[in-house]
Amino acid sequence: MKQENKTSTMKMMNGNEAVARGAFEAGVKVASGFPGTPSTEVMDYTQQRYPDIYCEWSTNEKVGLEVAIGASFAGYRSFAVMKTVGLHVAADALGGAAGSQINGGLVLVVGDDVGRIAGDDYNDVRHYGNMFNIPVLEPSDSQEAKDLMIKAFEISEEYSTPVIIKITSVICKTTSTVAIDESCTYTVKCRSKYKVSFSKVIMTTMMMNARGSEHPKLTKCFNDFPAHMKRLTNDCNDFDINKLELNGKKIGVITAGTPYYYTKEVLPDASILKLGLVMPLPEKLIRELAAHVDKLYVIEDGHDLLEKNIKDLGIAVIGKELFPKFPEMMRFTPDIIEEKLVPNAPKRTIIDGIPFRLPVSCAGCSHLFISEILRKHKIKAAADVTCGLIGCFPHMESYSLQKCMGSSIALAHGYNVATDHKENFVAMIGDGGFWATGINGLMNLIFNDSQSTTIIVDNSCLAMTGGQHIASSEFGFNYKPENKLEITKVCEAIGVKDIVTVDAYEFENLENAILNAVNANTNSVVIVKKPCVTKFKLPKSDPYCIDQDLCTQCRKCINIGCLAIESKKGKDGKVEIVINEDLCVGCGLCSTACKFDAIKL
């Protein structure tokens, strides 16, 4: 049973919650960022639990990181949170901060969707550690998530560098005990060591020993970041977050994150080097382990980065040759380690033929109305990163192009200029994507004289990540009605010629608005309004039902992609198309799609 420290109580926390607690204990002043699964809740917990910390959801990840950098320069500890895909947007800002003078500790909390549990990306944030030469920390459970958050600020200030904390979809969604010192009070830390902080271009010039580089006006700008990193590389052999557990001599494992615990459970006799700091590497400890064991393995989630970096030190390790990465393996599990390293391990296999669950939109989602109209009229369109991207799935086929967040407007514009505007390729974008970066695409197409049509889905929040506020929401951490941005006004100001706003549930109006916009010889925006059904818990109307005598099973209603419409075996074993009345919100979209009047109230 657990040992309870007298001054602390044990609390169950998930990784996101623990990171927020770490920020509080570290005396963070400013938290910024952009929602992204799995790390969105870091901000939610920080804002809810620790009102002394200034919190904001910024317009996008790059802005969020820049806010944190500014706060750090002012001397205050600050962090930015985002998912790895979001850091791609903010990478330029990170490149600017890397290698420059740091006053208040600057930490990036980045969520890696290990195992593609929440999305369709297979990124690894540690690449940014290698690319920008900045430290990366990786916790194995909630206790470490809290502790490493504090350590990250110490490293940031001591070695004058931004620090990344890699949290994964497993860490974020796993709840375990954390020792909390209830007497801990919030103390803001302020440290103003440097009067200037420039991106490293200037420092690099200095290092080239340009003439006059000894001048105090120049030396005050100089930050010897390679020396800082060299010192950290050396010091980290003695960090207690890098633990060398010498055990049996047969198997040695270098690991980090949750795979550490899979390893310990499956290979209790193995010698393990558990890294809390995954970049830079503690070379001395690695050599010590390598000398102790017959075979040395690397067990790491994500890409083969530890493996490559260790091999670069000239140390032989077994990694992806035994554990092939994506697409063979999405993420480590204790099962995979057992299968490969434990002789005669039992093998269990899943029953054949269990159907797969494709993502489906919520019943009554405004995106379903738009997808239906585009499909009905065979309008070619690009989707964005939004709940509406489900319309790209093979059962719906409403869109033919979809890329990153905020991209659809520029994608459609590119398509239209290349095809001389003969096809009226339409862009659909959510309000979140529009404010994040999509607005740039709209400004771009206006001043480049494009005639594209853009459908902006205004559901009053960032729905896909759970309903966080955006610039046009009527709620938010720092919300004031007078500061709410209006999509219509911004479109007008940018110079969009034709702007219409329609309610999503008024099917005919929406259909006409989209057709008019597409057929007009000018640029146009259709704003489709309907609050997110899930976030705002819209009141339900009476559910619809399908008259089985009239239903011909043409399946037009099924292709709408609504969660409430199911194809099921009836009592007599015959397949019927039915509406699940617990799920139906009574929006009536399916009744407009049925040609046989079989769907009724």
Place this chain on the structure above:
Amino acid sequence: MQDTGKNLIIAGVGGQGILLFSNLLSKYYMKLGYELKISDVIGLGQRGGGVESHFRYSTKPVLSPFIKAGDVDFLLSFEQTETLRYLHCLKEDGIVFSSTFELSTSSVNTRLEKDMPESKTELIKQSKNKTFIINPDENKSTEFDISKMMNIVMLAIYAEFRGYEHDEMLQIVRESVPEKFVQGNIKAYEKGIEIARAEIK
């Protein structure tokens, strides 16, 4: 002999209250002084996706947040397609509690793949493990909506099966759910005890 710990998988689809179920149960084990790790694997944000929660309690520190296939003591499933997805994870003497509720999968609805020809309930019953099948349609009540509160019904069934203190569990429910839902939750819990007592003899 003292219970040194067990591994549970709680499965179902989005919106069935699986996270609340794990949360309530974790509070019970916390009170008993166990170490816990609970890992909630949730798919895309939208409704109707599969949800699986790996729930481990032990007198010793819990290492892996995920339970290896073959190490599961109890599978508690709120949706029968999801029950089938985890049957292979059970120990030889592992026990299944499964609702007969079924949310058809989008891939079958849209004919991207064919449904299994067999009855899913029968497949579950035929497994080599001991199974308890709960049919929500046969246990409808005017006092609470079983389609929304299967999690609480299941909590009571599990508690009864394990011989846990219902008063203790109900206290946790009272402390954890919003006030306006407390009454319905208590009714659901009582229904669960009733179902369990009829099933478990």
